[in-house]
Amino acid sequence: MVTMLYEWMTGSQAGDALDEFLAERAPALQRLRSALSGLGRDADALLDGSPESVASVWEPITARCADLGTDPRSLEEDPTRPGWPSWARHGKLVDPHPPAESLALVDGFVSYLAEVITSAVPDALWIVGEHRISDYPTLNYPVLASDSHQIFLPALPLYSVYQSAHGRDPMGGPEMLAHVRRTITALRGEGPESSVAEEPLVTVVAEVDCFDVGLREDIAEQHPHLVERLVAELTDRDGVVSVYRYGPAALVVDVPEWDETRLRLWLTLWLQRHLPR
DSSP states (O other): OOOOOGGGOOHHHHHHHHHHHHHTHHHHHHHHHHHHHHTTOOHHHHOOSOTTHHHHHHHHHHHHHHHHOOOSSOTTTOTTGGGSOHHHHHSOOOSSOOOHHHHHHHHHHHHHHHHHHHHHOTTOEEEEOOOSSTTOTTTTSEEEEOSSOEEOTTHHHHHHHHHHHTTSOOOOHHHHHHHHHHHHHHHTTOHHHHHTTTSOSEEEEEETTEEEEEEOHHHHHHOHHHHHHHHHHHHTSTTOOEEEEEETTEEEEEOTTOOHHHHHHHHHHHHHHHSOO
16 A cells, blocks of 8 residues: 655645644544543543643553554555554554554544643644755644744654554653653744754765765764764664764664665654753
8 A cells, every 4th residue: 555655745735634634633632532531541630731731641642552562464454544644644654563543542642732732832833844955854744833843743652652562662751741841942932942943853865775874963062972872772673784873973874674764754753852951
């Protein structure tokens, strides 16, 4: 099954995908309420609209996704795929992938995040992701944006669910709350995220039999030990043959089973999670 990725879309197609994403928000939130009730939680008490509630809402979601693990079928063989949220169908999911129930939980959580964040930043608008850099990670994605920041809300929750499904360290409630607070601050035009909004965290260029990776220069300058940790964790990923750091902010990655988009997204999300704020 071939699905149109955001990266392949024209401007018109990306606009239609944004409309589709927005139309899914209210039904997804209602499904989240039902799911939380099914997990024995008081949905009305949890979903009080405050930023602080994000931690309590995320905890049962991530626990349930850890229990669900991965779907035994490949993306091409999974019959539930047509019913996935649009951002999952058009996004870069890889095998082994989370099952439909996990994706639905993330979808509901995204709707709740949208309510919390837009209440805190009323001027934020939904737009098609745009940037002067042609391979910017959220180009054509449905993003919540201000003059200084753009964010694709499903990105880090989905990253964390992949971590849970594969038995790795997921984002806990306090970490997800910290992410939401940083996002609110950035959308208000404050904090480090907004000050470097024009610079992507990472660039990836496909070479013969490898990828040439460049990290934003301030990352290597200010957080050299974090780069060492990134290299170690990337090396440990399935399919990665080797990672060679040939400069403070430069890597050569040999990962035959990945493409440029997958590597760029993984590196971007890892850095978004781990960079100190």
